[in-house]
Amino acid sequence: PMSSRRRHHGSRENPVANKCLGIFGLSLYTTERQLHHLFSKYGPLAKVQVVLDAKTGRSRGFSFIYFEHTEDAAEAKEQCTGMEIDGRRIRVDFSITERAHTPTPGIYMGRPTYSGSGRRGGGGYGGGGGGGSSGSSSSRHGGGGYSGGRRGRSPSPYHRNDRGPPPRRSYSHRSRSKSYSPRRYSRY
DNA sequence: GTTGAGCGTT
Numbered sequence: 507p508m509s510s511r512r513r514h515h516g517s518r519e520n521p522v523a524n525k526c527l528g529i530f531g532l533s534l535y536t537t538e539r540q541l542h543h544l545f546s547k548y549g550p551l552a553k554v555q556v557v558l559d560a561k562t563g564r565s566r567g568f569s570f571i572y573f574e575h576t577e578d579a580a581e582a583k584e585q586c587t588g589m590e591i592d593g594r595r596i597r598v599d600f601s602i603t604e605r606a607h608t609p610t611p612g613i614y615m616g617r618p619t620y621s622g623s624g625r626r627g628g629g630g631y632g633g634g635g636g637g638g639s640s641g642s643s644s645s646r647h648g649g650g651g652y653s654g655g656r657r658g659r660s661p662s663p664y665h666r667n668d669r670g671p672p673p674r675r676s677y678s679h680r681s682r683s684k685s686y687s688p689r690r691y692s693r694y
Numbered sequence: 695g696t697t698g699a700g701c702g703t704t
Binding site: 530566569594605 | 695
């Protein structure tokens with residue numbers, strides 16, 4: 507008989523209980539703060555993570571919520587699935603993938619996006635060569651000291667434009683103070 | 695203010 511716990515990963519339809527909840531069907535305007543506010547009612551949260559799109563930086567419509575205790579996660583799952591946030595009915599389940607992708611340095615973090623049709627021969631890594639670690643720390647010069655920028659030569663496949671960035675030709679509306687999610691204005 | 699099915703980057 508089974509006397510020991512066998513760690514089943516569970517399928518998407520049958521996720522095994524764990525401290526991490528996946529929230530799906532979110533509105534793109536729902537913030538981590540909202541989620542934290544809602545889910546913290548069922549127990550202490552360790553982390554709330556809304557998954558953002560790599561390109562646009564906006565929400566992808568789902569998020570992961572880490573509880574401190576699995577039991578609280580279970581409670582929240584039962585209570586919150588089907589509830590409505592910002593007009594979208596959300597679905598709550600135990601996460602099947604417990605953690606995000608391991609941040610692997612040296613491998614570009616973009617999807618294999620192909621720049622439309624016509625880019626011949628190009629595609630892919632194009633001899634990024636350094637792929638591994640050789641190209642990583644080579645971008646430090648004696649100057650700044652901060653190696654965060656993607657300046658210099660990076661083997662990024664994103665060079666879709668050599669002309670350089672188009673000049674910002676306007677002093678006009680700098681990001682308008684568009685408040686944070688003014689839900690809806692009741693118009694009387 | 696894009697709609698939607700969706701298990702993930704630092």
